[in-house]
Amino acid sequence: MTATDGAAAGKRGPGGDLAVLLVRPLATGGLAAHVDHELRLLRAAGLTVHESTVQIPARPHPATDLRTVRTLRREARAHRPDAVHAHGLRAGALAALALPGRGRLVVTLHNRTLGSRGVRLIGRALLRIIARRADTILCVSPDLLEDARAAGAADVRYAVVPAPEHPAAGEGDPDPVAGALPVSEETPVLPEADPARLDVLVLARLAPQKGLDTVLDAAALLTSGRAGGAVRIRIAGEGPLRAPLESRIRQERLPVELLGHRSDVPALLAAADLVVSAAVWEGQPVALQEALRAGRAIVATDAGGTRWVTGDAAQLVPVGDAAALAAAVQRHRDPRVRHAAEQASRLRAAQLPTEQDLKRQLVDVLAGADRPG
Known part of the structure; x- marks a missing residue:
C-alpha cells in the first residue's frame, strides 16, 4: 500500500476501514477481468476485500444453489463485511437470498438474459429478487438499466467499466487484466503491412x-x-x-x-x-x-x-x-x-472513464456515502 492509500484508509471516511465480501460467478472474458480490476483497485485504496469461495455456474442447479446460499451465510458471519458486492444476475440473486437485511448489498449486472422464453422468465424472476434486496444496482448498459428500473429497483446507476491502464514502458509486464490476451510461444510473427x-x-x-x-x-x-x-x-x-x-x-x-x-x-x-x-x-x-x-x-x-x-x-x-x-x-x-x-x-x-472514476464509484456505493435522498 502506498502512503497515499494508507492515509485514505486512515481517514475512516467513505472506504476507510470498509470490509467487503466480493461474490463472482464462474466466468471468463470481460466480466472476470472487471472483477479482477475491482479487486486490485479496492485493495490499493485500503479496503479489506474477502473473495467468496462459492462457485456459481451460469445455469441454475437447486442443490448447488442451496449450498451457495449456505456458504455465503457462513462467510458473512465469519468476515462480518460492511458491504457485499455481487457480480452477475445469478450471483446477485443468490447473495440477496443468502443475506436478507444483513448489511449493504451492491449488485453489478453484466449481461442480458438471452435464450428461450423460459430462460428469460427465470432471468426476470432473479432480477426482481435483486431489485427488492439490493441497495444499489450497477448496470453496464442502458438496456440493463431500464430492465432494473422496470423490476422496481430504487437505486440504479450506470456502472463505470474502464479499460484497465497499461503500465508505462519500464514498469514491468503488462497487467493481465488490462484487456491483453496472453500469447503462446508458438504465436507466429505477423507479416509486414501491405499498403494496398x-x-x-x-x-x-x-x-x-x-x-x-x-x-x-x-x-x-x-x-x-x-x-x-x-x-x-x-x-x-x-x-x-x-x-x-x-x-x-x-x-x-x-x-x-x-x-x-x-x-x-x-x-x-x-x-x-x-x-x-x-x-x-x-x-x-x-x-x-x-x-x-x-x-x-x-x-x-x-x-x-x-x-x-x-x-x-x-x-x-x-x-x-x-x-x-x-x-x-x-x-x-x-x-x-x-x-x-x-x-x-x-x-x-479523452472522455472515457478512468480507473480513478471506477475506484470512486465503488468506494461510494459500497460505503453508501452517496445514497439518494
Missing part, C-alpha cells in the same frame, strides 16, 4: 455473443470478385468456436486469420487500419475502449452499451447485418474516411 490491403482487427473471444459468423459473412462479401481490393481480417482471442470458425475459413478460403490469445494488443492495434466488432450484445466493451485510445477507426454493431462507449466515434451497423458491416468496412478503404474516424476516436478517448 485493408488490415482489419477484431478483438473478441471466440464465442457466440461476439457475432463472428457475421464477420465471416462480411469477409465473403468483401472478397467476392475482389472489386474493392485486398482485405485481411485478424481475430485476436480464443474460445469454444475456434474449430467451426477454422473449418469455415478454410473451406471458403476467407482472408481471415485466427491469432489466438495475444498479449500484444497495443501492437496489433497500431498495425490495424480498422477495428471491427460484430457483437450480438455488449456491455461496455473494453476492446473498443482500447481501440479508441489507440486512435483507430472503428466499425461496430449497435449492440447493448456499444453506442454508449463509442459515442459518435464509430460507424455503427445493425446487429447480424453482414451486408451493412461489409459496406462500412469498404467505406473505410478511403484514407480520408479513416483519418476522420481516427481523429474522432482520439477525441472520444
Whole structure:
C-alpha cells in the first residue's frame, strides 16, 4: 500500500476501514477481468476485500444453489463485511437470498438474459429478487438499466467499466487484466503491412455473443470478385468456436486469420487500419475502449452499451447485418474516411472513464456515502 492509500484508509471516511465480501460467478472474458480490476483497485485504496469461495455456474442447479446460499451465510458471519458486492444476475440473486437485511448489498449486472422464453422468465424472476434486496444496482448498459428500473429497483446507476491502464514502458509486464490476451510461444510473427490491403482487427473471444459468423459473412462479401481490393481480417482471442470458425475459413478460403490469445494488443492495434466488432450484445466493451485510445477507426454493431462507449466515434451497423458491416468496412478503404474516424476516436478517448472514476464509484456505493435522498 502506498502512503497515499494508507492515509485514505486512515481517514475512516467513505472506504476507510470498509470490509467487503466480493461474490463472482464462474466466468471468463470481460466480466472476470472487471472483477479482477475491482479487486486490485479496492485493495490499493485500503479496503479489506474477502473473495467468496462459492462457485456459481451460469445455469441454475437447486442443490448447488442451496449450498451457495449456505456458504455465503457462513462467510458473512465469519468476515462480518460492511458491504457485499455481487457480480452477475445469478450471483446477485443468490447473495440477496443468502443475506436478507444483513448489511449493504451492491449488485453489478453484466449481461442480458438471452435464450428461450423460459430462460428469460427465470432471468426476470432473479432480477426482481435483486431489485427488492439490493441497495444499489450497477448496470453496464442502458438496456440493463431500464430492465432494473422496470423490476422496481430504487437505486440504479450506470456502472463505470474502464479499460484497465497499461503500465508505462519500464514498469514491468503488462497487467493481465488490462484487456491483453496472453500469447503462446508458438504465436507466429505477423507479416509486414501491405499498403494496398485493408488490415482489419477484431478483438473478441471466440464465442457466440461476439457475432463472428457475421464477420465471416462480411469477409465473403468483401472478397467476392475482389472489386474493392485486398482485405485481411485478424481475430485476436480464443474460445469454444475456434474449430467451426477454422473449418469455415478454410473451406471458403476467407482472408481471415485466427491469432489466438495475444498479449500484444497495443501492437496489433497500431498495425490495424480498422477495428471491427460484430457483437450480438455488449456491455461496455473494453476492446473498443482500447481501440479508441489507440486512435483507430472503428466499425461496430449497435449492440447493448456499444453506442454508449463509442459515442459518435464509430460507424455503427445493425446487429447480424453482414451486408451493412461489409459496406462500412469498404467505406473505410478511403484514407480520408479513416483519418476522420481516427481523429474522432482520439477525441472520444479523452472522455472515457478512468480507473480513478471506477475506484470512486465503488468506494461510494459500497460505503453508501452517496445514497439518494
